[in-house]
Amino acid sequence: MNNAFPKNFLWGGAVAAHQVEGGWNRDGKGPSVVDVLSGGAVDKDRIITDGVKSDTFYPNHEAIDFHGNFKEDIALFAEMGFKCFRTSIAWTRIFPQGDEIEPNEFGLQFYDDLFDELLKYGIEPVITLSHFEMPNHLVKEYGGWRSRKVIDFFVHYAETVMKRYKGKVKYWMTFNEINNQKNYSYPLFGYTCSGVVFNDDDKPEQTMYQVVHHQLVASAKVVKLGHQINPAFKIGCMIGFIPIYPYSCAPDDILFANQSMRDRFLFSDVHMRGEYPSYIEAEWAAKGYHIEMDPSDKQTLKEGCCDYVGLSYYMSVAVSATNKGESKGLTGFPGSLPNPHVKASDWGWQIDPVGLRYSLNMLHERYQKPLFIVENGFGAVDTVEADGSINDDYRIGYLEAHIREMKKAVVEDGVDLIGYTPWGCIDCVSFTTGEYKKRYGFIYVNKHDDGSGDMSRSKKKSFDWYKGIIESNGESM
Numbered sequence: 001m002n003n004a005f006p007k008n009f010l011w012g013g014a015v016a017a018h019q020v021e022g023g024w025n026r027d028g029k030g031p032s033v034v035d036v037l038s039g040g041a042v043d044k045d046r047i048i049t050d051g052v053k054s055d056t057f058y059p060n061h062e063a064i065d066f067h068g069n070f071k072e073d074i075a076l077f078a079e080m081g082f083k084c085f086r087t088s089i090a091w092t093r094i095f096p097q098g099d100e101i102e103p104n105e106f107g108l109q110f111y112d113d114l115f116d117e118l119l120k121y122g123i124e125p126v127i128t129l130s131h132f133e134m135p136n137h138l139v140k141e142y143g144g145w146r147s148r149k150v151i152d153f154f155v156h157y158a159e160t161v162m163k164r165y166k167g168k169v170k171y172w173m174t175f176n177e178i179n180n181q182k183n184y185s186y187p188l189f190g191y192t193c194s195g196v197v198f199n200d201d202d203k204p205e206q207t208m209y210q211v212v213h214h215q216l217v218a219s220a221k222v223v224k225l226g227h228q229i230n231p232a233f234k235i236g237c238m239i240g241f242i243p244i245y246p247y248s249c250a251p252d253d254i255l256f257a258n259q260s261m262r263d264r265f266l267f268s269d270v271h272m273r274g275e276y277p278s279y280i281e282a283e284w285a286a287k288g289y290h291i292e293m294d295p296s297d298k299q300t301l302k303e304g305c306c307d308y309v310g311l312s313y314y315m316s317v318a319v320s321a322t323n324k325g326e327s328k329g330l331t332g333f334p335g336s337l338p339n340p341h342v343k344a345s346d347w348g349w350q351i352d353p354v355g356l357r358y359s360l361n362m363l364h365e366r367y368q369k370p371l372f373i374v375e376n377g378f379g380a381v382d383t384v385e386a387d388g389s390i391n392d393d394y395r396i397g398y399l400e401a402h403i404r405e406m407k408k409a410v411v412e413d414g415v416d417l418i419g420y421t422p423w424g425c426i427d428c429v430s431f432t433t434g435e436y437k438k439r440y441g442f443i444y445v446n447k448h449d450d451g452s453g454d455m456s457r458s459k460k461k462s463f464d465w466y467k468g469i470i471e472s473n474g475e476s477m
């Protein structure tokens with residue numbers, strides 16, 4: 001039996017433009033939804049401000065200045081042996097307001113330079129078109145993805161960059177963690193995924209489905225168009241994949257967990273199968289929801305199925321039917337209870353490597369298409385020792401345990417997995433908290449929440465560890 005990862009396995013790392021680039025208004029870039037989000041503390045939601053205010057701290061404005069430092073950072077990725085690097089294109093560098101016809105050449109040039117630098121080292125760019133970065137102007141002017149007009153703006157943006165980089169980028173994803181907006185216990189997701197604040201709405205859930213419909217249609221159009229621009233393109237979807245376990249073997253718990261999984265599967269089902277599943281149509285009918293669709297949408301969805309499933313995996317959740325009405329915070333899914341069989345990170349994210357193998361198997365069985373783990377990682381506070389070293393054994397432990405399970409999924413279960421890009425391969429601004437102190441990187445960035453730090457980069461212990469993993473194609477554990 002084959003006992004190894006495939007030879008061409010895409011080992012790498014992942015970030016998103018807004019969490020690393022900084023330079024939020026450099027070279028003509030416009031403000032995105034994240035540029036008007038204040039920084040936050042643990043367990044406190046980030047505040048959405050009405051435009052950029054002079055008295056507010058916006059961590060993404062400077063981030064880690066990858067915009068000014070990408071050559072040095074990519075040299076470090078190359079030293080680790082990265083085969084690929086996942087980042088996003090900031091829509092607002094290309095179209096500062098989102099509804100222009102002519103793109104901003106400075107923005108296009110930046111990504112040309114970035115991709116050239118990656119390719120110089122043989123690192124394949126893996127590009128997300130929309131990672132919580134829609135132009136803020138589209139929110140103010142059109143209500144974000146509530147408006148069908150945004151489909152055309154997004155398709156125009158995607159067409160512009162896919163044509164420009166057709167010889168440089170092969171792997172694309174349309175929307176990052178598109179399913180996150182289903183999580184109402186964390187309203188920020190609705191805002192960043194789609195520019196919508198659902199709370200103000202009469203029927204927030206119906207609005208969410210409407211908004212998502214527009215995104216799914218936009219994604220399908222872009223997939224079709226992308227394949228016309230370059231038939232070699234591999235265009236994926238991206239699902240925030242948290243497997244939901246039944247808390248007990250009580251039949252009601254099992255059924256409830258299964259139904260809760262639809263919060264992920266609905267999105268990937270449409271992306272991968274090109275049609276809405278019957279369970280959602282039944283739910284809409286039962287709840288009296290009406291989702292506006294154009295007669296052509298059915299055909300569009302069918303013609304724009306994704307080539308692979310991109311997924312993020314950080315944790316699992318256990319739910320109990322008797323606890324249905326309860327939900328707590330970001331990880332508190334309806335009915336969730338702490339799983340006594342797994343530990344949690346300082347941020348309450350339950351650490352469950354076996355859940356990764358389980359998830360890969362579920363997705364593989366459901367779609368029979370390649371999978372790509374485009375995020376996985378351990379957010380933690382790192383300590384710099386007196387000699388400058390950072391001994392992040394906890395991070396190595398987390399990643400190693402997940403890579404072991406991932407390998408079992410490939411080797412023992414026959415899952416078609418094409419790559420693995422741990423999240424925040426270089427420290428960056430946390431999405432949920434807006435902090436620097438929640439770090440994921442193999443590379444430490446000397447920047448802190450009180451504004452101090454010179455942004456210098458240094459290697460953590462995990463840097464050499466990951467280098468060894470890549471060098472040995474996952475055999476060195």
Ligand code: BGP
Nearest residue numbers: 016176177379429430431432433
């Ligand atoms: C995912 C997002 C990323 C990233 C990651 C870690 O939901 O796609 O953008 O930030 O989670 O989350 P955090 O930074 O909040 O720890």
